[in-house]
Amino acid sequence: MDSAAVEIDGSVMEGGGQILRLSAALSCITGSPIKITKIRAGRSQPGLKAQHLSGLQLVSELCGGTLQGAALSSTDISLSPAKIHGGSFTADTQTAGSVCLLLQVALPCALYADGNTQLCLKGGTNAEMAPQIDYTVKIFKPIVEKFGINFDCDIKMRGFYPKGGGEVQVTVNPVKELLPVVMMERGNITKIYGRAYVAGVLPYKLAKDMSTAAVRTIRKEIKELYINIQPLQEKGNAYGSGNGIIIIAESSTGCLFAGSALGKKGVYADKIGIEAAEMLLRNIRHNGCVDEFLQDQLIIFMALAKGTSRIRTGPVTLHTQTAIHLAEQLTQAKFTISKCVDEPSGNVTHLIECEGSGAVNPLTPGL
Numbered sequence: 001m002d003s004a005a006v007e008i009d010g011s012v013m014e015g016g017g018q019i020l021r022l023s024a025a026l027s028c029i030t031g032s033p034i035k036i037t038k039i040r041a042g043r044s045q046p047g048l049k050a051q052h053l054s055g056l057q058l059v060s061e062l063c064g065g066t067l068q069g070a071a072l073s074s075t076d077i078s079l080s081p082a083k084i085h086g087g088s089f090t091a092d093t094q095t096a097g098s099v100c101l102l103l104q105v106a107l108p109c110a111l112y113a114d115g116n117t118q119l120c121l122k123g124g125t126n127a128e129m130a131p132q133i134d135y136t137v138k139i140f141k142p143i144v145e146k147f148g149i150n151f152d153c154d155i156k157m158r159g160f161y162p163k164g165g166g167e168v169q170v171t172v173n174p175v176k177e178l179l180p181v182v183m184m185e186r187g188n189i190t191k192i193y194g195r196a197y198v199a200g201v202l203p204y205k206l207a208k209d210m211s212t213a214a215v216r217t218i219r220k221e222i223k224e225l226y227i228n229i230q231p232l233q234e235k236g237n238a239y240g241s242g243n244g245i246i247i248i249a250e251s252s253t254g255c256l257f258a259g260s261a262l263g264k265k266g267v268y269a270d271k272i273g274i275e276a277a278e279m280l281l282r283n284i285r286h287n288g289c290v291d292e293f294l295q296d297q298l299i300i301f302m303a304l305a306k307g308t309s310r311i312r313t314g315p316v317t318l319h320t321q322t323a324i325h326l327a328e329q330l331t332q333a334k335f336t337i338s339k340c341v342d343e344p345s346g347n348v349t350h351l352i353e354c355e356g357s358g359a360v361n362p363l364t365p366g367l
Contacts, residue, residue, distance in 0.1 A: 005033040005078060006330060014322040015042020017052050021105040022300060022323055024056055024079055026330040028063040028109040029304065029359055033080040034330075040075075047073035051097025051123060055105040058091040062109045062117070083363065086115030086174065093123035096164035098130035103153075103170060108300050110172035111149060114363035117172045125158045125166035126244050131293060132260050133158070133168060134195065134246045139256045139294060147301045148179040158199060158234060160242025161262075177360050180307035181298075183289035184351075187252035192218060192227045192280075194248055196273065198263075199234035200241025206269040207231035210245045213273030218247070221281055243269070245276045249284055257283045257291040286314025287347045295352075299323035303333035306358035312340070316350050324352075331357040 008023045017040055027034040040046045048056070053070055056077065060067040064082040091102050099121040110117035125133040131140065137153050150173040159166025196210035211229040218227055229247060243263035250256055259280025261272045283291035289312045290298065296319035302309040313320075316337055324335045334355045341348055 005035040005080070008034055008036040008326070008329070009038055010036050010075070011038035011041030012322070013325060014318045016040055017049075017101065018296070018319055018322060019326060020052055021055060021101065022326045023330065024059045025105050025108040025300060026326065027079050028059050028065065028081045028084060029112050030330060031081055032330065033078065035076070035078040037076045039077065047075045048077070049097065050093045050095045051101055054091045054093045054097065054123070055102050058089060058102060058106050058119075059109055061089055062106065062113070084109055084113045086110070086113040086117045088118040088120070090120040091122065093164060096124035096127050096159060096161040098127040099123045099125055099166055099168045100131045100133055100136045103136065103168070104297065107151065107170075107172060108304065111175045111178070112359065112361045112363070113172075113174050115174060117174075119170040119172065121168045121170065123159060123164045123166060124161060125155060125168060126160055126242060126262060128161060128262060132244065132246055132262070133166075135258055135260060135293070138246070138248055139258050139291070140297060143256060143290070143294060143298070144301055146179070146181045147305055148175055149301070156237070158238040158242075160199065160238070160240050163240035165239030174361055174363070177358060178301055178305040178356070180305045180309040180356060181302070182310045183255065184310060184312050185253045186255055186287050186289050186312070189222065189225065189249050189284060190252050191250040192222065192225055192247065194229040194246050195232055196229055196245040197232045197234050198243040199238035202241050202243050202263075204231065204233045206243050206263065207233065209269035210243070210273035210276075213270035214245060214247055214277040217274050217277035218281065243272070245273055247276050247280045249280060253289075255289045258293070259283065283314065286349060287342065288313040288349050292317055296320040296323045299327055302335075302352070302354040303327035303331050303357055304359040305354075305356035307356055309354045309356060311352050312349050313352060314349060316352065320352070331359070333357045
């Protein structure tokens with residue numbers, strides 16, 4: 001198998017788990033076997049953690065593949081995919097490992113299955129170093145649906161660090177092929193809203209403090225809009241204790257941006273609110289059409305779509321550059337990045353353009 005496998009260096013560029021997720025998903029979809037070495041070499045604890053291992057096992061199940069070397073702390077794996085099939089699948093990190101990162105690896109594969117796919121994903125719904133589930137539902141989902149993707153996401157139970165225990169049920173409909181997406185005009189910000197939440201034993205006052213501090217910070221820069229950040233006490237649908245905030249901005253052209261932060265031991269609640277607000281403002285200022293966290297998550301769909309996608313962004317992140325590198329290595333997609341300077345404002349934005357590979361789902365002749 002190894003002689004025919006595409007060799008992926010897990011230490012290149014960003015050097016993290018994203019290389020693993022993208023490579024495994026694209027291997028599954030294209031049918032190309034892969035061998036990944038030096039997994040997460042850029043991290044303080046290299047190799048597979050529980051969330052990466054669960055994601056790989058899930059993808060291998062989805063495509064009836066052969067997975068070798070998959071064990072905790074392993075730095076080398078190989079995956080030889082077969083056909084992607086629909087059905088019901090469960091992935092459980094048994095830690096606070098992110099369910100959103102499990103979805104990142106599984107969703108693209110499920111689009112090319114021979115029928116509907118039900119995913120039961122267990123772990124952390126609101127975890128560090130990963131999108132919060134609120135981001136996945138409110139920002140990621142509506143934007144990727146522009147590619148012709150259709151999936152439902154039901155939050156059964158929220159789970160926080162260190163216990164995990166969260167559960168999300170996802171249903172994915174297959175596609176025949178993905179449509180290209182063009183997002184070039186940011187428009188004006190028309191709405192700002194969000195949720196500041198506490199769960200478990202934490203007092204409701206923390207939610208109010210996060211919300212108040214976030215609104216105050218945004219107000220300094222955006223004075224004309226009503227800002228609605230609701231403080232919430234998560235009651236029955238949370239496992240363990242945690243707190244956090246997500247703030248969303250919508251534009252007149254349908255662009256979505258977010259700022260978010262999670263509570264940490266010993267950090268005042270108003271600091272958490274300010275952190276999320278400053279993140280949102282940073283992502284609005286650059287005048288692109290997506291925020292820094294959505295940018296790299298769209299690359300795989302641009303690479304698979306049939307036709308040319310164009311997306312205007314702020315600064316191009318290392319995660320995005322890494323995703324492009326892998327997409328070009330594993331598909332026929334061709335990306336270009338060019339700089340645009342808006343004359344009146346002097347704002348620099350970047351145009352990410354992709355001639356997609358036009359991946360077709362051969363298993364759904366009825367679609």
